[in-house]
Amino acid sequence: MPAALARTSPARPSGRSASPAASSRPSRWKRSELNLQASDPAPGASNAGRPIGVFDSGIGGLSVLRALRAELPNERFVYFADTAHAPYGERNEGHVIARTRAVSADLSARHAIKALVVACNTATAAAIHLLRAEHPGVAVVGVEPALKPAVAASRTRRIAVLATRATLASTKFGTLHAALAEDAQFTLVPCDGLARAIEADDRAQIAALCARYVGEAGIFGTDDGQVDTLVLGCTHYPFAADELRRHTGASVRLLDTGVPVALQTRRLLASSGLLAERRAAEDDGLLLESSGDVRPLQSAARRWLASADAVVGA
Structure with a gap:
C-alpha cells in the first residue's frame, strides 16, 4: 500500500489517525x-x-x-x-x-x-x-457531468451546470461542452466550497452556497428562456439536492450521474x-x-x- 495512504485504527472510534505500527x-x-x-x-x-x-x-x-x-x-x-x-x-x-x-x-x-x-x-x-x-x-x-442527458431532457434548451472549478477547467469537460454547445445554452457555475461544506455536514454553509450558486445560474422555470434543467456536476451535490430544489422550484429537473x-x-x-x-x-x-x-x-x-x-x- 502506498505510504501516502494512511490507515485509521479501530481502537479509536473517534476517527483519529493510527500510528505507523x-x-x-x-x-x-x-x-x-x-x-x-x-x-x-x-x-x-x-x-x-x-x-x-x-x-x-x-x-x-x-x-x-x-x-x-x-x-x-x-x-x-x-x-x-x-x-x-x-x-x-x-x-x-x-x-x-x-x-x-x-x-x-x-x-x-x-x-x-x-x-x-x-x-x-x-x-x-x-x-x-x-x-x-x-x-x-x-x-x-x-x-462526467450529465450534459448529454440534460440536452435530451430540456425543453427550453437552457441548462445550468454546477461543478467544481477543476472539473469545469478540465480538457475532458471542455470537449464535452463544445460538442453540445449548439444544442443548448449552458450556464457553467464553479461552486467553490460546496463539496467541502457537504463533507463537513455544515448545514448553514450548504444553504448559503446553494442559494448563491443557484442565483448565479439564472432564472429557473419551464417558460421559454428559463433554465429548466440543473446538472449536478459533482458527486457530492446530490446530497444537497433538497436545498438546491428549494431555490430552483419543483418543476426543474436535477440530473446526476449515479x-x-x-x-x-x-x-x-x-x-x-x-x-x-x-x-x-x-x-x-x-x-x-x-x-x-x-x-x-x-x-x-x-x-x-x-x-x-x-x-x-x-
Whole structure:
C-alpha cells in the first residue's frame, strides 16, 4: 500500500489517525459501536466474485455507490474515501492525478477488484485515461457531468451546470461542452466550497452556497428562456439536492450521474462475463475505507446508505 495512504485504527472510534505500527493491518469497527455488520472480502473468490472498487475524495461518491448497489445487488463493493486529501476539486491537477493513481493501485493490490468506479468528476477528468492504461484487466468506469442527458431532457434548451472549478477547467469537460454547445445554452457555475461544506455536514454553509450558486445560474422555470434543467456536476451535490430544489422550484429537473454509471458498470461486467450471480445472505457486500478521519464517512454512511451496510475503517 502506498505510504501516502494512511490507515485509521479501530481502537479509536473517534476517527483519529493510527500510528505507523497500527497502520499495517486492516481495522474493523465494532458492531456494537455502529449497529452494523461488517464483512471482509472472501479469500480466493472467483473472477465474478471479486469486488468492485469505488472511490472519491470523500463522501460524495456514496451517491454513486447507492445507485450501484441498487442496480447490482449481488455484487460486493469496496468504497475508499480519500478524506485526508479532500476535496479534489480544490486541488491542482498534478495532485489529483497522483492521488487517483495511488488509490486505484492500492484498491487493485489489496482487494483484487474486477472493476473500478471513479466516483469523482474531478478525478475522472484528470486521470481516467491513465487508469485504463495502468489497469488493463479491470473495467474502469468514470463519471462526467450529465450534459448529454440534460440536452435530451430540456425543453427550453437552457441548462445550468454546477461543478467544481477543476472539473469545469478540465480538457475532458471542455470537449464535452463544445460538442453540445449548439444544442443548448449552458450556464457553467464553479461552486467553490460546496463539496467541502457537504463533507463537513455544515448545514448553514450548504444553504448559503446553494442559494448563491443557484442565483448565479439564472432564472429557473419551464417558460421559454428559463433554465429548466440543473446538472449536478459533482458527486457530492446530490446530497444537497433538497436545498438546491428549494431555490430552483419543483418543476426543474436535477440530473446526476449515479444511475448512468451503474448501468454502464453493469454493461461492462456483463460483456466480460463478470456479473456476480449471488452472494451469501449473511454478507452485506460492502467495505468502507478512509485515508483520514473516519467520522464523516461513518456519519454519511448512516445517513445515506441502508442500515445493514458494513463500515470498516482501514
